[in-house]
Amino acid sequence: MLGRPAPFARCIRCISPAFYPALYHQLPPRPLRMGGKVSSPVPSAHYPSTSRPFSGNSGNKIYPVPSQGQDPCSYTAGRFLHQDELQRNARHVQFSFSTLCEVAIGLCQGASRVTSYEKKEGGYNRVFVLACDNGERLVARIPTRVAGAPRLTTNSEVATIAYLQSKTSLPLPKVLAWNDDPSNPVGAEYIIQAHVDGVLLHEQWPQMDGLQHMQCTKHLSLKIPEMTSLNFPAYGNIYFSDAPIEAALKVPLQDDDRFCIGPYCSPLFWHRGAGEPELYGEPSENRGPWKTLDDYVSGLIDTALSRIPKQPDNHLPYRGSVEEHIRLVNICRETMHKLVQSSRIQEAGTPTLIHADYNKRNIFVSADDPTVITMIIDWQLTCVEPAFIYAHMTPDFAALPDTDPSEDNNEPKSKEEEKLLSDLSICNQTYNVIMTYKNRKIKPGRLLDPTFFRLFHYCFMTWRDGIPAIRQELIDLSALWDKPELGLPAPYPYAPSEGELAEHRKQYEDFEATQKLKTWLKISLQTTSDGWMPNELWEDAREANRMAYEQWMETARESEARGDDSMTVEKAEKLWPFDAR
Template sequence: MSSSIGSRRFLQAPVLPRASIRRLAIFTQGRRIPEEELFRYNNGRFLVNEEYELAKRYSSFDVKELCKRVSSLPDVNSPIVTITKKEGGYNKALLMKAENGATVLAKIPCRNIVPPQYGTASEVAVLKLVKTRSRIPVCGVLAWDADPSNPVKSEYIIYEKSGGQQLTDVWNNVKESDRVILIRSFAKFASKLANIDFPGYGSLYLRDGLPSALRQSGRTIDVDETYCLGPVYHGSWPGGFAADPEEYARYSGPWRSLSDLGAALVEQGLFQVKSFKTSHSGRGPHYGTPQEHIDILQTAKRAISVLANSPPLLRHAHPILCHPDFHPGNVFVSEDDPTQIVNVIDWQFTNIMPRFTQVRWPLFLAPPEGYRTGMSSPELPPQYPENDSEEHTVDSKKQAEALRTKCYEAALVKTHLESYLALTETDVSIRQLFTSCSSTYREGIIPLRDSLIKIFQNWSRLGLPGSCPYSFTDEEISQHKTQIEEYREWLKLREYTHELLRSNDGGWVPPQVNFEEAQAKHRKLYRNFLHTKRDKTEEEAKKLWFFRDRG
C-alpha cells in the first residue's frame, strides 16, 4: 500500500467557510507575511551563490489544501487560523493553529534538496520505530504523504506539537547535578537505539508505505512484518538529488554484509569523480587530480576488502540505528524539570550503519584535547595566583568539559558496553577510511590518504590478518606529512573564518547577523587571503578560498 493511501485513512476534510480561509494569518520571525513568502527561504542570507541557494530552498505547495488536510485530522477537527513558519536548511516547519486552539506541526521538505519520496517515507518509519521500540520520546506522526502529486502538491509530514523547551535555551543555567542526569539520559537513549536488531545496513521503511520503485523484488531486506531496509539517499551520494535515483541505485543499498557496504562506499566515490561532480565549498590544499582520486579510492578498495572480513572490525560492525545529529538544539526538556526530556527531534536522514561508524561522542560532549578514555579521572587544574585568573578560568572550563565527557563515557559503559567498545577500540583511521570514501570530491584526497597511511604503518598493531595489501614509500609518506600539515592549517583558518563571519561551508549567514557587515568582512578576509598566496595565480588561490562562486 502506498504512503498516499496509508496517510488518507482519516476523516474527510470539512468544507471550510470562506471567512475562515480569509482569516488565515501567516507569520515568520515575528512578522506577518503574504502567502507567497511562505514558499521562499528567508532564514538568513548567503555570501556566495545566493540566487542558486535560495532557488534550492524554494518549495511551493497548496496552502488551502494543506489547511484542509490538517483540519480533517481527529486531533484538530477545526479550521486553521494561523501558520507560523520556522525554517531549516532542508525543510519548512509550519506551526499550524486551529480555531479551537489545537496546534500541530507540518513539515514540507525542500524538493530540490531532500530526495523525492525516500526522505519522507524513511523518516516516518524511523519515528514510528523509535517511538514504539525504544520508548525515546518523539513526536507522533498524525498523517503523511510521500507522493507529491497529492492535493497539497508536495510531500508532507504532520506531527503532534512538541512540548517543553529547547535544551539550548536552558543548558547554561542548569545546575551541574542536573546536567549529569541529562548526560546519563543521553547515553541511555543511544543504548536503547543500539539494542534494536537489524539484518543489514540501509535506511528504514514501512513495508506498506514503500516508494513505488522499491516495491520490486530484491530492492529491500525485511526486518519484520512492519519494517524493511531499503536504499540510502542523501545529497552527497552519486549524482546528488538532481540525478535519477535509479541511475545509482546499485550503490545505495541495502547491504547484508560489511564487505558489500564497504565496496559500495568506494564505488560511490569513484562515481562522483568520474561524473565530474565537484564541491563548491573551499577545496583545501592538495585536493588532487581526478586520476589521483581514482588511484586513492582503488587503494581504499583493497584495504576495505581485507578489513571488512577481519574479526577485530567485524566485532564492532553490528548494524545499529543512531540519531544523525544529536545536540541540545534537537532536545526538548520539561519547563518544570529540565532533567526530564520530553522530545528528541530531527530524525531526517537517519540510517542503519555499522556500530563502529555510528557510535560517536555527542558534539557538545566531545573529548577536549588531551582527554584519555578508560578508568582514569581527568586531572584537576593547578592552582593559579589571583593575577592569573583568566588562565585559571579557561583551564577550569576545560576541566568541567572533561568531567562531563567522562560522565557520558561511564554511563555508556554501564548501559551498553558494546557501543562503548566500538567507540574506544576501533582505530580512528579505520573509522575514517569507511566514512571518507564517498566524499573525496568534497574533502579532497588528503583525509582518505592519511587513513590509508596510518593503517599501513600500524597493520600488525591493529590485529589485522596477513600483510597490508598496499604500500607507501618513505618518500610518499614524507610528502604526505608536509601536505597534511598544510591541510590542517587550512582547516584551522577555515574554522576561524567561519567564526568571524558566523557562517558555514555554504556561506550561509544567520538572520540575526548584519548581512552587509558580513559581506564587508568577507571581502576583506578574501583580499587578505589572496595576499598571502602570492606564490599562486589568482585562479589557483580562489580554489583554496572557503566560499566558491559556482560560476
C-alpha cells in the first residue's frame, strides 16, 4: 500500500512550511496584508415557473461597490488574478435597470421613484439596495450566468423559502415579487425582497467578545436541527409544483402539494462555471430527482463523466489523461454503489435539507444584541442531499483558523492569539456537540470516518483537481474497507499496480505542492481560490502576485541548475495557479 500523503480533503489545511523552503524563506511572510479574510464565492443554480407575488431578502456573498455611476449590467466589484476577463464577462447580465426600479416602486405604497441605490455583487448574484422616496428600502437580486441553469435558480430559491416559511420558525427573507422568466420586461430573472433589519454577522463578529461568539454559535447551531427535521421523498431541489419541469421529473411533497422535488440546479450539474461550457460541452441529463442512494450515485457519476473534456488542454503536469479519468471515475461508480449497500451508510444518507452556505455573510443579527439572529439570507444553493454530505462540514462561525504555510506554527503565541484560538475552539466544540447529539439525521454520518464520504464530494471534480486527488481518495478508502461494522463486500474495487502507485507518488507530490502554494497565496494575498480582489487592492495584489511568481520561478531555475529534475522551470510555470503576472 502506498505511503499515505495527507488526504485530499484535508491537504490544504495540513501545510508544512518546509515544502519548497527556498520560496517560503525568500519571500516576506505576508507580501500583502489586506484586512479581513475574503469569503470565496460558492456555486449555486436553478430553472422554471412564472412571476408571482410572494412572501424574503438579499443574499450571496456581497461586496460593496460605489452606488452611482456604475454600469448595472457589468461586474464591477473587483478583478480576478486568474482568467480575469473570462470571469467578469461570465457575470455580465444585460437587463433594464430602469424597469427593475419601476417594478420595485410598484411594491412600495406611496413611492414614486427610486432616489438612490447601492450596487453590491457576489460570485453569483447582482444585488441592488434601492432607496425609494417614501423612505422604504428594497433589495433586488439578479442571478448571473454562472449561478446555474436558467430559471431553475430563481424558482427553486423562492420555493425553498416559501416551503420553509410554512414548516419552520426560521427567520427567513420576505419575498415581495419575483420572476424566473428572462423574457419579462426587466430582461432578466429577479427577486425583490424587503430590506433586512439588523447587521451582517460577518461585520459584527470582530467586535463581539468570546461569550457572545459562543452564544451566537449555539443559537445558529440549534437552528440546523429545525432544518433537518423536515422529511423529503427524494434528493434534489425544491420547486413550486407548477414549475415548467417535465412531469416525470417532479416528486410531489406529501405534506404540501404546492411543492415538489425536481432536478438539481447546481452549476456543477449544468456546466455553468466560467469557461465550462466550452471545456466540457453538454452536461449529463441525469440530474435528479433521485429517490434512492443507488440512483444518487449514478447521477453523480454520470455528471463526473460529463465533466471530463473530450479535447483537453493538459496544462497541469499531474492532471492525467482522459482515459485515466474515465477509468477511475468508473471505479468510483463501483465503489460508491457498494458503499451505499451498507445499512450504516443508508442510515447516514437520509434526504436532508440544510442551508447550502450557512456562514456569517448570510446571517443578520440584532444591532443591539449580536447573539439574536434576525435573518438567514441567500437560500439559492439549498437542496435536499444525503445527510452525510453535511455531516463533516463546519460553517465559518465555528471553524478553526487556517494555517499559513509561511509561518512557523510551533512558535509561542501571544496572549491575544491564545485567547482567540481558545475562543474559536469553544465555538467549534459547541457546534460539534449540537450537530452530533441534537441532530438525529446528522449524527449517524458524524459517527463514521469522513473518508467514507469523500468520493461523494469529489468524484465530479477529477479534471479540475487532477488525477492524484481522486486516486488518493480511493487509496484512503481502501484502508477502511474491511472494517467489520460496515460489512462492505470484498474485494475492494481499486487494486493499483506497483507501477501505478509509483507514478501516483510523483503526481501527488506535485498536487500537494500546488495546493500548498495556492493556500499560501490565498492567505498572503487575502484572496479567494480564483484570485478575486476588490478594485482598490487590485494593482497591489497583481504586483505582489508577480513578485511571488518571480521568486517561485527563480527557485525553480536554481533547482534545475543543480540538476534536480523534481522542479523544472517548465513544471514550475505550469504549477503557478494565477495567470495575472
